[in-house]
Amino acid sequence: MLSLPSKFRWRAGVVLVLGSIFLMLSITFFSGPSYPFNVPQHYEGSSAIGRRQLARRLLQVQRQIDSLAGMQGKVDAAWSRELLAVAEEIDPRVSSEDGGLPVQDKKQQRNSREIAASDKAENGSQLPSVSPEVVVCPEVYLGREADTMYQSNFRTIECINALAFKDLVTVILSTKGWEVERVKFVARQILKYYDVNIYILVFGTNERIDVDNTNIKYFSSGVLESKAINSVLSYINTPYIFLASTLTHFSEQSPLDRLIRVLDDLHHVGVATGAYRDLEGLWHHGCLQVTMENYQLSYERGYEHSKDECMYCDDALGPMILKTELLAKVPMKETLEGSVMYRDWFLNVRLAGSLVVACPDVMFFVDTEPVMVQKDWLRVAQIWSLQYIHPYDGEELEFSCEQAEIKCTNLLKSVALFLVPPCCKEKLRYELGLFQDCAEELGLYYELQAGSLLGAIKTDGLLPWDFDTDTITDCKDQSIWLSDGMKCMKRKGCYSKLIAGNYWTSTCEQSIIDITCRHNTTIYLPKEYRQIPTQIMFDGRKTWVKANPGRVARNMYGHEYLKHIAHWRHVSLTGMDDGSGGVGSWKTCKEPGFHACLDHFPVDGNLKFKWKKQKN
Incomplete structure (x- = not known):
């Protein structure tokens, strides 16, 4: 081996160390950052998760449209x-403003736009004078450098064809619980910024309220806000209403013309609200997303879509500007007031096909965020037949059938079109449990069969469109069942009757349990397992089933048995008699606005039929 002098060996060592460092740095810079977890090194094509999410959203809209196909029905603006939102995700060039035109083909946005250098007047003014045919003058965005305090970077352009604000908006102040001085102050503050007519709804006092351009409507303290609001609608001849019941102040932070501009721009929107801060200074955007299905109502703060710097919402908590024609079409329910009235109204607005936006740059001053206590939510539950409510301001609430005023009668008729209410399903399960209890007390064997077996496989319990339960016993135990078994069921409050041969029924308070006998089916298991029958979790309780329940269900119901169909008493399997397409289809709901219509739900899968509150 060649031997280098010591000084060269030292230099070689330095070079080697530096080379190693360079190599490590090269690996770091050229191979990407080092993560504390494994990540894919190569990526091609669109994400499968993303594709599935888009497919899910498209199918949701498709199902809703399909339920009205071939019929005269409304077009929900939410569709x-x-x-359009899905289209924009697939191709970012698509603009919802222009119905699918590429960005370069867009016309000028009617609501606001960023001003170009060519738009600036020669004298240096950044606000060109235009004459648009709009209800309020448009605005432009001057860029962040126009105001480094970021208070007036959007400016309104002077125009000559805008309507007088008094001809656009009427104010309704619902002042139940307000002190008289607060009423006067808020009304005068609004008039300080806008020349409008104001209707002040006063409850329980005749004290004079002397404010120019106001119309005072006096009501006794027992009159509900909803009735008072509806009563002044006939006096209003402006296209928009500013409705507020929580204001404590009004300032230039609450530009009503901004909300009008949005409503004029977005024709599918019927309500525009702003953010708000309470007396303690806490700010909220107030935008709520609402899901009402399968006897559940859930609220979630936030937004999924936006336009014109405003959030699309299903419900909003702040003062609002709404289209007068919308309030005429969807009046306040005259048995309600306060927050309950507004929650109910927004649910009806959604069913009417109108949308809501909240513009966070508009800020109102209010006393407090709308508060809903349990008795308020109970009223909502009773109106809309709900059992579970997930409020925007608290934990999950659960109401019984009795509290929610849900009756579990005549389920045979309702399951043709509707899901069984959770509380009724629990009663059905409880009564099947009585039969299980008798089997265990007598040491007798039983299995689920027919629709109950199918429900166990497909939905982990009773099918949500079933009204009875089906069981099989071992024929060698038939005499015991017809004597001691019937007596046991009688002690538990159920009346039993032999129908024919080996078939008998037990009628309980809510349901009928069908019982027939077969010879022991555990013979289909390997002999080593025949003493351990197959069990399944059936609505939270272990229950015996066929040796191979999936095989029996597939062989019994045939092709695509995992897809859904209504109860056999309502649907012809051939689909020739009642217009149903058989497996994989629902009948058209006669009450399309109801949250438990079967045709609102997929004809495949089980996740949509699960309740957020699962009982063990």
């Missing part, structure tokens, strides 16, 4: 919003 248009969702389809």
Whole structure:
């Protein structure tokens, strides 16, 4: 081996160390950052998760449209919003403003736009004078450098064809619980910024309220806000209403013309609200997303879509500007007031096909965020037949059938079109449990069969469109069942009757349990397992089933048995008699606005039929 002098060996060592460092740095810079977890090194094509999410959203809209196909029905503005949002995700060049035109082909936005250098007047003014045919003058965005305090970077352009604000908006102040001085102050503050007519709804006092351009409507303290609001609608001849019941102040932070501009721009929107801060200074945007299905109502703060720097919402908690024609079409329910009235109204607005936006740059001053206590939510539950409510301001609430005023009668008729209410399903399960209890007390064997077996496989319990339960016993135990078994069921409050041969029924308070006998089916298991029958979790309780329940269900119901169909008493399997397409289809709901219509739900899968509150 060649031997280098010591000074060269030292230099070689330095070079080697530096080379190693360079190599490590090269690996770091050229191979990407080092993560504390494994990440894919190569990526091609669109994400499968993303594709599935888009497919899910498209199918949701498709199901809703399909339920009205071939019929005269409304077009829900939410469908248009969702389809356009999906299109924009697939191709970012698509603009919902222009119905699918590429960005370069867009016309000038009517609401606001960023001003170009060519738009600036020669004298240096950044606000060109235009004459648009709009209800309020448009605005432009001057860029962040126009105001480094970021208070007036959007400016309104002077125009000559805008309507007088008094001809656009009427103010309704619902002042139940307000002190007289607060009423006067808020009304005068609004008039300080806008020349409008104001209707002040006063409850329980005749004290004079002397404010120019106001119309005072006096009501006794027992009159509900909803009735008072509806009563002044006939006096209003402006296209928009500013409705507020929580204001404590009004300032230039609450530009009503901004909300009017949005409503004029977004024709599918019927309500525009702003953010708000309470007396303690806490700020909220107030935008809520609402899901009402399968006897559940859930609220979530936030937004999924936006336009014109405003959030699309299903419900909003702040003062609002709404279209007068919308309030005429969807009046306040005259048995309600306060927050309950507004929650109910927004649910009806959604069913009417109108949308809501909240513009966070508009800020109102209010006393407090709308508060809903349990008795308020119970009223909502009773109106809309709900059992579970997930409020925007608290934990999950659960109401019984009795509290929610849900009756579990005549389920045979209702399951043709509707899901069984959770509390009724629990009663059905409880009564099947009585039969299980008797089997265990007598040491007798039983199995689920027919629709109950199918429900166990497909939905982990009773099918949500079933009204009875089906069981099989071992024929060698038939005499015991017809004597001691019937007596046991009688002690538990159920009346039993032999129908024919080996078939008998037990009628309980809510349901009928069908019982027939077969010879022991555990013979289909390997002999080593025949003493351990197959069990399944059936609505939270272990229950015996066929040796191989999936095989029996597939062989019994045939092709695509995992897809859904209504109860056999309502649907012809051939689909020739009642217009149903058989497996994989629902009948058209006669009450399309109801949250438990079967045709609102997929004809495949089980996740949509699960309740957020699962009982063990």
